[in-house]
Amino acid sequence: MKRRVVVTGLGCITPIGIGTDNFWRALLEGKSGIDYITRFDAADYPTKIAAEVKDFVPEDYIDKKEVKKMDRFTQLAVAASQMAVEDAELKLQDIDSERFGVVLGSGIGGIGTLEDQHGKLMEKGAKRVSPFFIPMMISNLGAGYVSIALGAKGPNTTVVTACASSTNAIGEAFKIIQRGDADLMITGGMEASITPLSIAGFCSMKAMSTHNEEPQKASRPFDSNRDGFVMGEGSGILLLEDLEHALKRGAKIYAEVAGYGMSADAHHITSPSPDGEGAARSMLNALKDAGIDYGEIDYINAHGTSTPYNDKFETMAIKSVFKAHAYQLSVSSTKSMTGHLLGAAGSIEAIACIMAIQESKIPPTINLENPDPELDLDYVPNQYKERNVDYALSNSLGFGGHNATIILKKYE
């Protein structure tokens, strides 16, 4: 008998709100977090918009001495992890720290630090590169720092699968508890790549929206005028817990993690496989892992990036997996509001699924004004919808052809 794994704490820092309540309320209101880039001068960039987290003060969560040794992506993860622990009312002194672990995902890591330090190298020479450059930049330092901050001595690793990173992270953390290697896991992801070099790179790929005139309308998944994704930043953190452990300490239980699947397209470095066959196999693997029939899924939080290809192929994938039921379930892309948080996307979207299960409400896809005739599912356009959700599925599909899916279930 496999151990059951439940979600007992949530923490998030997103472009539409800090903290789960603010985030969830903004999703239901259909609020967009997208605006002109303020972090640097983007006047000469084809894309001048992004979903920045504007009101995050790292010193509110982290000792000032430590803040300056962390890249922003790590600051976001440490702060959101502390929120999740607090939300779970977890008393760190009462738990077995060796059975408390961390698996986080980040697509890019500390690219802002890399840019700063490369500038120093060019300007002042090798001797002026900071000794903190490497530990600030490397992607695993998010999970490393969280373990230090929380004294979590159990399993600890980092997943780097581009935009699938944090869904993979949650899936891996789920499996670690399920197989008995830990009782508690901090998991999710973080990203802070609204930086000059990173935005320039994504612009060159023509992956991002250039809908600069109306920033809040730029992310429009499944709309016929969609023209690319909008970069976001932030962190979503879940505390996963063995069910028995959670019951013993009287924890509040948000939802159960029911299944995890993944696959590779084995097709192209950035283009999804035609017909979404890779994404379809990821969903099928998650359904198989959960041991449920596809007809039981009520809500899909789509990867839904607002790129022409993703939304088309993901829709085809959903139709191939769910057949006639594809038209019964609700599908939405919360990236229409949050932008695309890359390595943190899956984790804030998992939180959206958990809240949908808790509150029987499906967050909308905003800016869906001109339906694409090929895309004919119920994308919950523009207004949230009341609907009971027993099972929610969340997809994350990354460059490199990485596909990851998790299934969350109402706890009963």
Added chain:
Amino acid sequence: MVFEKVKKIIGEQLGLDDVSGVTPQTSLMGDLEADSLDAVEIIMAIEDEFGVEIPDDAAEGFKNIGDIVKYVEANQ
């Protein structure tokens, strides 16, 4: 005055709110809990501030902040 400037740099690098207790006898790693990476960064900042070069073998010989100040004064 070199000592005051060094004290200020150390306070900034280590994020100390109050440096009034720092004296020439204060040890970076022993008293102020700097780690080896902090120490490297502090030496770099001092080199930039005073336009001196502090070779690694000199830096390794520093026992306290007074030693740093003496080195800077002698090599400025």
